[in-house]
Amino acid sequence: MEELGKIKQFVLEFSGFKLVFNVETIIMTWVVFLVLILFAILARKKMGIIPNPFQIIAELLAKTFYNLCDDALGSRFAPKYFPMIFTLFLFIWLSNMIGVVPIFSEPTKDLNTTLSLGVLGFIIAHYSGIRAKGIKTYLKEYCEPIFFMAPLNVIGELAKVVSISFRLYGNIMGGGIIIIVVSHLIYQLILPPALLFFFGLFVGTVQAFVFTMLTLVYISLQVK
Amino acid sequence: MDEGFITLCRYLGAALSVGFGAIGAALGEGYAAGQASDAISYRPQASGEVLKNMLVGQAIAESAAIFALVVSILLIFGSTEFHTQIFGWAALSGGLCMGLAAIGSGIGAGVPAGTACKGIVRQPASSGKILTTMLLGSAVCQTPAIFGLVTAFLLIFLDHSNVPLYPGWAAMVGCGISTGLAAIGPGIGNGLTAGEAVSGVARNPDQSGMTSRTMLVALGVAQSTAIYGFLISLMLLFMTPKESTSFAQAMRLLSAGICMGFGAFGPGLGVGMTGAYAVKEVPRNPDGSQVLVRTMLVGMAVAESTGIYSLIIALLLIVL
Numbered sequence: 319m320e321e322l323g324k325i326k327q328f329v330l331e332f333s334g335f336k337l338v339f340n341v342e343t344i345i346m347t348w349v350v351f352l353v354l355i356l357f358a359i360l361a362r363k364k365m366g367i368i369p370n371p372f373q374i375i376a377e378l379l380a381k382t383f384y385n386l387c388d389d390a391l392g393s394r395f396a397p398k399y400f401p402m403i404f405t406l407f408l409f410i411w412l413s414n415m416i417g418v419v420p421i422f423s424e425p426t427k428d429l430n431t432t433l434s435l436g437v438l439g440f441i442i443a444h445y446s447g448i449r450a451k452g453i454k455t456y457l458k459e460y461c462e463p464i465f466f467m468a469p470l471n472v473i474g475e476l477a478k479v480v481s482i483s484f485r486l487y488g489n490i491m492g493g494g495i496i497i498i499v500v501s502h503l504i505y506q507l508i509l510p511p512a513l514l515f516f517f518g519l520f521v522g523t524v525q526a527f528v529f530t531m532l533t534l535v536y537i538s539l540q541v542k
Numbered sequence: 543m544d545e546g547f548i549t550l551c552r553y554l555g556a557a558l559s560v561g562f563g564a565i566g567a568a569l570g571e572g573y574a575a576g577q578a579s580d581a582i583s584y585r586p587q588a589s590g591e592v593l594k595n596m597l598v599g600q601a602i603a604e605s606a607a608i609f610a611l612v613v614s615i616l617l618i619f620g621s622t623e624f625h626t627q628i629f630g631w632a633a634l635s636g637g638l639c640m641g642l643a644a645i646g647s648g649i650g651a652g653v654p655a656g657t658a659c660k661g662i663v664r665q666p667a668s669s670g671k672i673l674t675t676m677l678l679g680s681a682v683c684q685t686p687a688i689f690g691l692v693t694a695f696l697l698i699f700l701d702h703s704n705v706p707l708y709p710g711w712a713a714m715v716g717c718g719i720s721t722g723l724a725a726i727g728p729g730i731g732n733g734l735t736a737g738e739a740v741s742g743v744a745r746n747p748d749q750s751g752m753t754s755r756t757m758l759v760a761l762g763v764a765q766s767t768a769i770y771g772f773l774i775s776l777m778l779l780f781m782t783p784k785e786s787t788s789f790a791q792a793m794r795l796l797s798a799g800i801c802m803g804f805g806a807f808g809p810g811l812g813v814g815m816t817g818a819y820a821v822k823e824v825p826r827n828p829d830g831s832q833v834l835v836r837t838m839l840v841g842m843a844v845a846e847s848t849g850i851y852s853l854i855i856a857l858l859l860i861v862l
Contacts, residue, residue: 386755389832470850474843477850480773481766488772489685492692499695503616524682528762535759535839542836 325428343428350412350425354405380404386531390538395450399537402442407530410435414490414522418514424522426490429483436483439533440475447540482532489525493517544630548622551630555637556614559694562641563610563648570603570652570733577656581663588666592659595673599655602680606644606651606687606729613640613694620698628702631711635718636697639775642722642803643690646729646810651680653737661744668747675743675754679736682761686725686732686768686810693721693775706785709792716799717778720856723803724771724810731764731814738818746825756824756835760817763842767806767813767849774802774856781860798859805852812845 330337361376369377383404387396410426417424425431448456460471497517501510578596582589617637622629658676662669697718702710739757743750778795820838824831 389752390835470847473854474847474850477766477770477846477853478843481763481769484769484773485762485765488689488692488769492688495692495695496688499699520681524678524758528758531755531759532762535835539836539839 340428340430342423343425343431346416346423347413347425347431349422350409350416353412354408379408383407387534390534391541395538395541399446399534403530403534406435406439406533407526410486410529411523411526414526415518417490417494417522418518424490424494426486427494429487429491432483432487432490433479435486435529436479439482439536440479443533443537443540444475446537450541478536482529486525486529489521490517493521544625544627545622547627548625548630548633551634552617552620552622552637555634556617557637558634559610559617559637559641560607560614562638563607563614563644566645566648566650566729567604567607567652568648570649570655571600573649573652574599574603574655574659578659581659585663585666588663591662591666591669595658595662595669595676596655598673599652599658599676599680602677602684603648603651603655605684606647609687609691610640610644613637613691613698616698626703626707628705628707628710628714631714632697632700632702635714636694637718638715639697639718639722640690640694642719643687643693643725643729646726647684647687647732648729650683650729650731650733650736653733654679654683654740657737657741657744661741665744665747668744668750671747671750672740672744675750675757676736676740678754679739679757679761680733682758683729683732683736685761685765686729689768689772690721690725693717693772693779696779700779705782708785708787709783709795712792712794712796713778713781713783716796717775718799719796720771720778720799720802721768721775723800724774724806725768727807727810728765728768728814729810731810731812731817732761734811734814735760735764735817735821738822742821742825746828749825749828752828752831753821753825756831756838757817757821759835760814760821760838760842763839763846764810764813764817766846767809770849770853770856771802771806774798774853774860777857777860794859794862798856801859802852802856805856806849809846809849813842816841816845 325340326342328339328341330339357372357376360370361372363372364370365373384396384400387400387403391399413424413426413431416422417427444456460468462471493513494517497510497513500513504510574596578592581592613636617633620633654676658672661672665672697714702714705713735757739753742753746753778799783791783795816838820834823834827834
């Protein structure tokens with residue numbers, strides 16, 4: 319129960335400055351990176367008409383997500399944003415899944431990961447908005463009903479970052495806390511694995527999809 | 543003195559938790575059963591399928607009330623050793639939080655269960671798709687209740703011994719009220735959206751993929767205000783306040799929770815209604831789905847703005 323709400327940290331101190339590393343998050347993020355890179359290498363190995371199993375999975379997933387991008391962004395922007403959206407989904411999904419494996423923990427359980435992903439989506443969406451519409455039209459949209467609504471519109475945009483990142487963080491961290499408390503109470507018999515299945519596999523997949531889809535539609539609201 | 547006070551708070555918290563928690567799930571389940579009876583009268587041959595679907599839907603709708611029951615039992619039988627008064631306030635608040643948070647999700651998860659019974663009668667051939675959409679929708683409806691459960695667990699099991707009693711008690715109560723009240727509106731709103739998505743799938747099973755995609759996006763946005771409530775709770779819980787016996791300092795923290803809790807109710811419900819109409823029309827007019835989703839998101843952003851005002855005021859009250 320002591321681990322409730324705690325993060326393993328490594329503090330580096332030199333001449334008054336403090337650098338805090340969330341060791342577990344960093345290691346787990348790299349594990350996720352390595353697994354994804356390995357998957358990509360295996361999928362590309364001996365690509366051909368008769369595909370290897372990894373190629374089939376990769377093609378199936380890529381096709382589904384390309385269609386989603388095409389629906390939301392249209393054929394002009396879809397090829398440009400598809401790689402980012404697809405990578406985002408794979409990264410978040412694998413990050414949520416990795417907690418099912420013993421001793422591994424989800425990098426998305428750390429607010430730093432989800433908040434940086436949210437900020438990443440925010441910056442990409444607004445940068446592409448400025449690129450697509452020009453700075454004048456972009457700024458004009460903030461004064462939409464009347465000009466003095468501009469500060470509230472800006473806060474509304476920033477609140478999107480808060481809600482998108484806390485949604486992922488709250489669900490994954492919440493699942494972790496519920497599993498810790500329940501395991502503590504009933505000594506890891508049957509219920510914790512069932513909860514792990516629900517929060518790890520089901521909620522993890524749904525939340526990864528929701529995060530990706532929301533980033534996609536926020537981009538599509540900006541570029542169109 | 544402390545021991546007695548903590549036990550008192552725990553009993554009160556247990557009563558509040560399951561007392562409030564019993565409201566929502568019962569309403570939702572009653573609605574589902576009513577819709578099932580209605581559906582069976584149209585097509586008595588399908589009664590077995592409808593009954594099965596009703597029971598599955600009701601079981602999911604009940605999970606919020608079961609969370610409340612678990613919290614109550616933990617409060618009654620939990621240990622009170624080496625605890626100070628602040629733990630009593632935290633336990634009371636944890637019970638209140640779980641009880642309030644269970645209302646919305648209980649009512650909400652009943653709606654897709656009911657519409658699924660109607661949908662199966664209308665489209666018996668695709669009962670599998672309808673059941674899948676219902677399961678997905680009502681499971682995602684539970685998110686506000688899960689935020690309530692997490693906040694309740696944090697309040698009950700976290701070590702608060704370094705939090706000063708004054709004004710810490712107000713931070714604890716505010717923390718529970720914020721997540722608890724904020725979960726009601728989004729929970730009901732999510733239910734409305736999921737319900738329309740299920741009947742949309744029944745109307746046009748070929749578009750089930752697009753409908754459930756739109757539903758997930760709508761549910762996600764409708765939960766934003768519940769997330770703001772959860773955010774304020776986490777801030778109240780982890781930002782240890784400075785010790786002060788001033789009543790104003792205590793009220794400041796309590797008000798932050800109350801402000802966010804009530805402020806989240808309307809936007810959650812309103813955004814849920816927006817989502818409900820959008821997912822209703824997507825299967826009717828699949829070609830227009832792009833425009834529909836865009837309009838939905840813009841409308842939701844406007845409807846949510848009052849929730850953002852509450853968030854701003856709550857943040858101001860905390861950091862002041």
